[in-house]
Amino acid sequence: EAQVTQNPRYLITVTGKKLTVTCSQNMNHEYMSWYRQDPGLGLRQIYYSMNVEVTDKGDVPEGYKVSRKEKRNFPLILESPSPNQTSLYFCASSFRSGNSPLHFGNGTRLTVT
Amino acid sequence: AQSVTQLGSHVSVSEGALVLLRCNYSSSVPPYLFWYVQYPNQGLQLLLKYTSAATLVKGINGFEAEFKKSETSFHLTKPSAHMSDAAEYFCAVSDSGGNQFYFGTGTSLTVIP
Numbered sequence: 001e002a003q004v005t006q007n008p009r010y011l012i013t014v015t016g017k018k019l020t021v022t023c024s025q026n027m028n029h030e031y032m033s034w035y036r037q038d039p040g041l042g043l044r045q046i047y048y049s050m051n052v053e054v055t056d057k058g059d060v061p062e063g064y065k066v067s068r069k070e071k072r073n074f075p076l077i078l079e080s081p082s083p084n085q086t087s088l089y090f091c092a093s094s095f096r097s098g099n100s101p102l103h104f105g106n107g108t109r110l111t112v113t
Numbered sequence: 114a115q116s117v118t119q120l121g122s123h124v125s126v127s128e129g130a131l132v133l134l135r136c137n138y139s140s141s142v143p144p145y146l147f148w149y150v151q152y153p154n155q156g157l158q159l160l161l162k163y164t165s166a167a168t169l170v171k172g173i174n175g176f177e178a179e180f181k182k183s184e185t186s187f188h189l190t191k192p193s194a195h196m197s198d199a200a201e202y203f204c205a206v207s208d209s210g211g212n213q214f215y216f217g218t219g220t221s222l223t224v225i226p
Contacts (some may be wrong), residue, residue: 004156033214040122042203042218043157050212058213090156099145099164099207102214104156 002027006091006105013081014113021076021108023091029103031094032074033058034066036087037107043090049074081112115140115206119217127225132176132191134220136204139185145207146187148178151219152200160202163187174198199224 004025013019025032033048035058045058049068063085065077074093078085088109092102120135138144146163161172168180174197178189187204204217 035216040218042119043205043216045213045215048212056212092157099162101147101159101162102149102157104149104158106154106156 002103004091004093004103004105006089006108008108009106010109012111012113015082016080019078019081019110021078021089021091021110023074023076023105024072025074025091025093025103026072027093027095027103028071029093029095030071031096031100032068033092033102034064034074034076035090035092036060036085037090038087046076046089078110081110083112086110086112115144115208115213115215117204117206117215117217119202119204119220121220122218123221123223125223125225126194128196129193132189132194132198132222134189134202134204134222136178136187136189136217137185138187138204138206140206146178146180147205147207148172148176148187148189149203149205149216150200151203157203160189194222194224196224196226198222 007022034046035043044060047066049055091105094100116139118137148160149157151157161170163180171177176191201219207214
């Protein structure tokens with residue numbers, strides 16, 4: 001089954017403790033991206049990747065890192081999480097950018113205390 | 114940068130009534146346009162996308178959207194609401210380069226029996 005898999009689904013952590021949210025897709029998509037969803041703000045793009053070893057900042061990249069060492073994986077790294085990063089995070093992928101629709105994972109709900 | 118405006122963060126309709134969810138985008142060049150639906154505790158799923166082949170786009174579950182360049186709008190409609198349509202709906206646009214996606218703040222649809 002074609003899918004985007006994020007782990008974990010739920011994560012509670014404390015300020016400053018490094019964490020990684022994994023994202024993997026099995027559709028051989030070139031384009032992958034991360035979003036955060038906050039009430040009243042919709043989805044905002046954090047980082048995106050056009051292909052292996054090619055990443056770029058979205059609208060809200062501060063406090064986040066990403067890497068794209070393999071085509072299928074695109075982990076999101078929070079080196080020193082803060083409470084304002086408490087949010088619902090989504091990973092998405094598409095065959096190519098532009099008019100190819102995004103395929104979304106089921107989300108990771110992160111709480112930073 | 115692109116922007117997307119969804120008028121009405123909450124819309125309530127009676128079962129069987131017309132559904133109209135509004136979306137306006139800011140772009141001098143027709144971008145790529147999408148509507149996504151999000152059910153509780155799930156990721157976003159594609160409803161439909163504008164491909165420039167036709168101004169009236171049909172999607173899944175009886176939804177359709179009309180692209181109006183003169184009004185920079187891409188409103189979503191469904192002739193007859195069903196209880197299962199209750200969800201959050203997002204309008205999205207990707208830039209001409211296709212590197213970034215911009216989402217509206219979402220409209221929560223409630224269907225009243």
